[in-house]
Amino acid sequence: MLGIVYAGQGSQRVGMGQDFYEKYESFRKTIDGATKTVSAVTDMDVAKLCFEGPEEQLSQTKYTQPAMVAFAIGVTKLLKEAGINADYTCGLSLGEYSALYESETLDENQVLELIAKRGKYMAEASEGLDVKMAAVMGADRESVMECCDKANSELKGEKIVQAANFNCPGQIVISGDAIAVDKASAYLKEAGAKRIVPLKVSGPFHTKLMKPAGDKLAKELKDISFNEEKSKIVFNCLGREKTDEESIPALLEKQVQSSVYLEDSIKYMVDAGVDTIIEIGPGKAISKFINKTVDDVKVYSIDTVEDFENTIKELRA
Structure with missing residues (x-):
C-alpha cells in the first residue's frame, strides 16, 4: 500500500520546482494557473517567487503556503498521470491541503484559494506579536508538556507556549510567545533535552494564538462542498x-x-498496511522523520525532476 505525505512550511527554497516547470507542461500550467487563483487573495507571481525569490519574501507565511501547495499539486498531477495514486495521504500542517487535493476531496482551485487565505489569515494573526518556534531534540512528550505547563503557570497564562508539532520520536516543536518559549526551553534543558533549535518562522503556529485565523477560516469553509475521499486522509x-x-x-x-x-x-x-511512502516537497525533512518513526518502510522523496523520474522507475519495477 502507498502513502503520500506532503512537506510543510520551513522546507521551501528558492528554485523549487523550476526543473519541473521547464520539463513538464502540466506542471507549468499548474504554476501559471496558481498565480491567477492566488493573486485574487495576495499579490503573488508564483513562478517568479519560487524560482527567483528573494528568499526572505518566499519565507513569509502568506507567500510560502501557496508556493508550497502549488508545487505539491504540480508533482501530484504528474504522479497521477503516471498512474500512481495514494491509498493513504497526509501532510505536515499546510501539507494537509495538498492531501485534500490528492484525495480529490477538493479541486485545484479550491485548494489554492483556501491555502492563500489560510496563509494571509495566519500572517495577520501573527502581526505585532513577539513569538518563537523551536524544535526540541531528545525529549519525550511528557517532559515537553510538563515544561510548557510550568512556563505557562509561571506566566499566569498571560503569555503561552504549546507543543505544536510531534514530528518523530525525539523531535517535538514548541510554539508561542517568545518569553514563554524561552522559559519552556530553559526548563527542558534542565530536564535533559539534548538541543533546542530555533526555527525560521514568522508566527506562533499551531497554538491558540492562531484562533483569529481559525475563526476566519471557519467562515470561508462554510461555503465549500467537500467530495468523498478517493484516498484515505x-x-x-x-x-x-x-x-x-x-x-x-x-x-x-x-x-x-x-x-x-x-x-x-x-x-x-503503517499500522493500516502502508509499506511505501512518497514525500512530496522541497528537502527531505519528512523522510527523515518517517525513518525515525517506523521500520521496514520504503521511503521516496520528490524534490527534483530526477527524484520524480527515479521514483517512477522504482515503483514500476
Whole structure:
C-alpha cells in the first residue's frame, strides 16, 4: 500500500520546482494557473517567487503556503498521470491541503484559494506579536508538556507556549510567545533535552494564538462542498482518519490552532498496511522523520525532476 505525505512550511527554497516547470507542461500550467487563483487573495507571481525569490519574501507565511501547495499539486498531477495514486495521504500542517487535493476531496482551485487565505489569515494573526518556534531534540512528550505547563503557570497564562508539532520520536516543536518559549526551553534543558533549535518562522503556529485565523477560516469553509475521499486522509490534529461524526471544515479550523501529530499519522498509516511512502516537497525533512518513526518502510522523496523520474522507475519495477 502507498502513502503520500506532503512537506510543510520551513522546507521551501528558492528554485523549487523550476526543473519541473521547464520539463513538464502540466506542471507549468499548474504554476501559471496558481498565480491567477492566488493573486485574487495576495499579490503573488508564483513562478517568479519560487524560482527567483528573494528568499526572505518566499519565507513569509502568506507567500510560502501557496508556493508550497502549488508545487505539491504540480508533482501530484504528474504522479497521477503516471498512474500512481495514494491509498493513504497526509501532510505536515499546510501539507494537509495538498492531501485534500490528492484525495480529490477538493479541486485545484479550491485548494489554492483556501491555502492563500489560510496563509494571509495566519500572517495577520501573527502581526505585532513577539513569538518563537523551536524544535526540541531528545525529549519525550511528557517532559515537553510538563515544561510548557510550568512556563505557562509561571506566566499566569498571560503569555503561552504549546507543543505544536510531534514530528518523530525525539523531535517535538514548541510554539508561542517568545518569553514563554524561552522559559519552556530553559526548563527542558534542565530536564535533559539534548538541543533546542530555533526555527525560521514568522508566527506562533499551531497554538491558540492562531484562533483569529481559525475563526476566519471557519467562515470561508462554510461555503465549500467537500467530495468523498478517493484516498484515505489522516488528519493533522487527530493522527488518524476522521470519524463520520467529525467534519473536514471543523478539523481544518482546529488544525491551525492545535498540535500536528505527524508521528502518530505515520504510525497510523503503517499500522493500516502502508509499506511505501512518497514525500512530496522541497528537502527531505519528512523522510527523515518517517525513518525515525517506523521500520521496514520504503521511503521516496520528490524534490527534483530526477527524484520524480527515479521514483517512477522504482515503483514500476
